[in-house]
Amino acid sequence: xxxxxxHYMQKEIHEQPESxxxxxxxxxxxxxxxxxxxxxxGGLKDHLKTIRRSRRIVVIGCGTxxxxxxxxxxxxxxxxxxxxxxxxxxxxxxxxxxxxREDTAVFVSQSGETxxxxxxxxxxxxxxxxxxxxxxTVSSAIARKxxxxxxINAGCEIGVASTKAYTSQIVVMAMLALxxxxxxxxxxxxxxxxxxxxxxxxxxxxxxLKLDQEMKDLAKLLxxxxxxxxxxxxxxxxxxxxxxxxxxxVALMHSEGILAGEMKHGPLALVDENLPIVVIATRDACFSxxxxxxxxxxxxxxxLIVICTKGDAASVCVxxxxxVIEVPQVEDCLQPVINIVPLQLLAYHLTVLRGHNxxxxxxxxxxxxxx
Ligand code: F6R
Numbered sequence: 001x002x003x004x005x006x007h008y009m010q011k012e013i014h015e016q017p018e019s020x021x022x023x024x025x026x027x028x029x030x031x032x033x034x035x036x037x038x039x040x041x042g043g044l045k046d047h048l049k050t051i052r053r054s055r056r057i058v059v060i061g062c063g064t065x066x067x068x069x070x071x072x073x074x075x076x077x078x079x080x081x082x083x084x085x086x087x088x089x090x091x092x093x094x095x096x097x098x099x100x101r102e103d104t105a106v107f108v109s110q111s112g113e114t115x116x117x118x119x120x121x122x123x124x125x126x127x128x129x130x131x132x133x134x135x136x137t138v139s140s141a142i143a144r145k146x147x148x149x150x151x152i153n154a155g156c157e158i159g160v161a162s163t164k165a166y167t168s169q170i171v172v173m174a175m176l177a178l179x180x181x182x183x184x185x186x187x188x189x190x191x192x193x194x195x196x197x198x199x200x201x202x203x204x205x206x207x208x209l210k211l212d213q214e215m216k217d218l219a220k221l222l223x224x225x226x227x228x229x230x231x232x233x234x235x236x237x238x239x240x241x242x243x244x245x246x247x248x249x250v251a252l253m254h255s256e257g258i259l260a261g262e263m264k265h266g267p268l269a270l271v272d273e274n275l276p277i278v279v280i281a282t283r284d285a286c287f288s289x290x291x292x293x294x295x296x297x298x299x300x301x302x303x304l305i306v307i308c309t310k311g312d313a314a315s316v317c318v319x320x321x322x323x324v325i326e327v328p329q330v331e332d333c334l335q336p337v338i339n340i341v342p343l344q345l346l347a348y349h350l351t352v353l354r355g356h357n358x359x360x361x362x363x364x365x366x367x368x369x370x371x
Contacts, residue, residue: 006352007159007348007358007359008158008159008358008359009159009161009163009250009348009351009358009359010348010358011159012157012158012159012163013163013164013209013341013344013345013348014209015155015164016164016167016202016205016209016341017203017205017206017209018202019153019154019155019164019167019168020164020167020168020171020201020202020205020337021202022154022155023152023153023154023168023171023172024171024175024198024199024201025153026040027039027040027041027175028040028175028195028198028199029195030195030199031192031195036183037191037192037195037196038178038183038195039175039178039179039195040179041150041175041179043148043149043150043151044132044148044149044150044176044179046148047130047147047148048179048180050104050130051104051130051132051180052080052082052180052182053102054082054102054103054104054130055082055083055100055102055103056082056083056084056085056100056102056103056104057076057080057082057083057084057085057103057104057106057180058084058085058086058087058099058103058104058105058106058124058129059072059073059076059084059085059086059105059106059108060086060087060088060089060092060105060106060107060108060117060120060121060124061088061089061107061108061109061114061117062089062090062109062114062116062117062368063162063245064110064161064162064165064166064242064245065108065110065114065165065166065169066086066088066089066108067166067238067242067245068108068165068166068169068170068173068238068242069086069106069108069169069173070086070237070238070241071170071173071235071236071238071239071242071336072169072170072173072174072177072333073086073238074234074235074333075173075174075177075194075333076173076176076177076180078177078181078190078333079177079178079180079181079187079190079191079194080177080180080181081181082104088116089114089116089117089119089120090116090120090371092120092123093116093119093120093123096123099123099124099129100127100128100129101127101128101129103124103127103129103130104129104130104132105121105124105130105131105132106132106133106173106176107120107121107124107131107132107133107134107135107146108134108135108169108173109133109134109135109136109140109142110135110136110137110152110154110157110162110165111135111136111137111366111367112135112136112137112140112141112142112143113137113140113141113142113367113369114142114367114368114369115368115369115370115371116368116371117142118141118142118145119371121133121142121145121146122145125145130147130148131146131147132146132147132148132149132150132176133145133146133148133149133150134149134150134152134169134172134173134176135149135151135152136151136152136153136154136165136168150172150175150176152165152168152169152171152172153168154167154168157366158359159358159359160249160250160359160360160364160365160366161246161249161250161347161358161361163246163344166242166340167337167340167341170334170336170337171198171201171334171337174194174198174333174334175198177194178191178194178195193331194331194333194334196331197330197331197333197334198334200330201330201334201338204328204330204338205337205338205341207328208327208328208338208341208342209341209345211325211327211341211342212345214325215325215342215345215346215349216345216349218305218323218325218346218349219346219349219350219353220349220353222253222276222346222350223350223353223354225253225276226254227253227254227256227275227276228247228253228254228255228256228276228277228278229244229255229256229258229267229270229275229276229277230243230244230255230256230257230277230278230279230280230343231258231259231260231263231277231278231279231280231290231293231297232257232258232259232260232279232280233259233260233261233280233286233289233290234284234285234286235284235286235332235333235335235336236280236282236284236336236339237257237259237260238336239257239280239336239339239340239343240257240258240259240260240278240280241257242257242343243255243257243278243340243343243344243346243347244256244257246343246344246346246347247343247346247347247350249361249364250347250348250350250351250356250358250361251347251350251351251354251356252351252354252356252361252362253350253354260279260289260290260293261289263293263296264296268296268300271297271300271301271302272300272301272302273301273302273303274303275302275303276303276305277297277302277304277305278304278305278306278307278343279293279294279297279304279305279306280307280339281293281294281306281307281308281312281316282307282308282309282312282327282329282335282338282339283308283309283312283329283332284332284335285332290316291315291316294306294316294317294318294319294320294322295318295319295320297320298319298320298322299319299320301320302320303322304317304320304322304323305322305323305324305325306322306324306325307325307327307339307342307343308324308325308326308327309326309327309328309329310326310327310328310329311326312326313326325342327339327342
């Protein structure tokens, strides 16, 4: 049931304040006079000790689920203190990459049925790793075959393009990071800020959804483009990859997410006065580096669309003209949850304006059950 919406993708984008609330429900303790701020993931509690002792955490997924893992990687590394590596499921299998008993392997999948991810899970089980599932489908194959796990509780996702599952996956992995990380004195302030940030997310997502009309107007300008680049780094490298994936899979427009740090190592050659480029430049430790990326793109007359923190329009757009999209600020590691929303809206409106099928893009299936 699409309710007041025209498409499932649209409904699922707008549902995110609620889906994020259900993802967190009963799992986060706000803290108060007698209780400390903390996180409770029932499905993991008997395995946390083993996870904390692991030599490496390897996170495995495909497509959007891989991107969500990449978005959460920095906070997972920071709070756990354990090296975190990332694997696209098919690539791990193609290489038969090393997986050890001392590893914790985390499988991220909305459907819980993706063939590549499932094969990678069987492979990791054979190699003796502790296997954790993060899925949106309770009795799915991945949920059943993993040693333990966390359900993302985002609610049924029908649109082929994953939207609300993406943001809920990031939130679950941020909670996983809190659960694995010890409550040491040195990490207390950061942990408290992340927990407070999680509580604020639904209302901040509600706020960023108000950009709907602005993103529709932007889509009108981009309707006839051949290609759209997206530059991100740090916490928002994943946002660039995921934004580009949304645009290509539903709007059927070529789009590429690029790690901004790699700009001079090739992609800069593409920049001219015609090619539209989205730059994600919200406030975090990488902000000044992104400002200089913007200046260099300006110097090549790049057509820029900059996503920045509210109030930063003047400081991101020096040395040229650009279209600015201002978003609310949250704790840096959670900013990807906010930043993806305007790009989901852009992909949605581009698709409708270009006359393509939003909920069932050609050639794609919701659940990819063959390798
Ligand atoms: C993109 C998309 C796909 C899936 C991928 C993995 O919008 O939906 O890239 O993310 O096929 O699917 P799950 O998460 O079900 O394993």
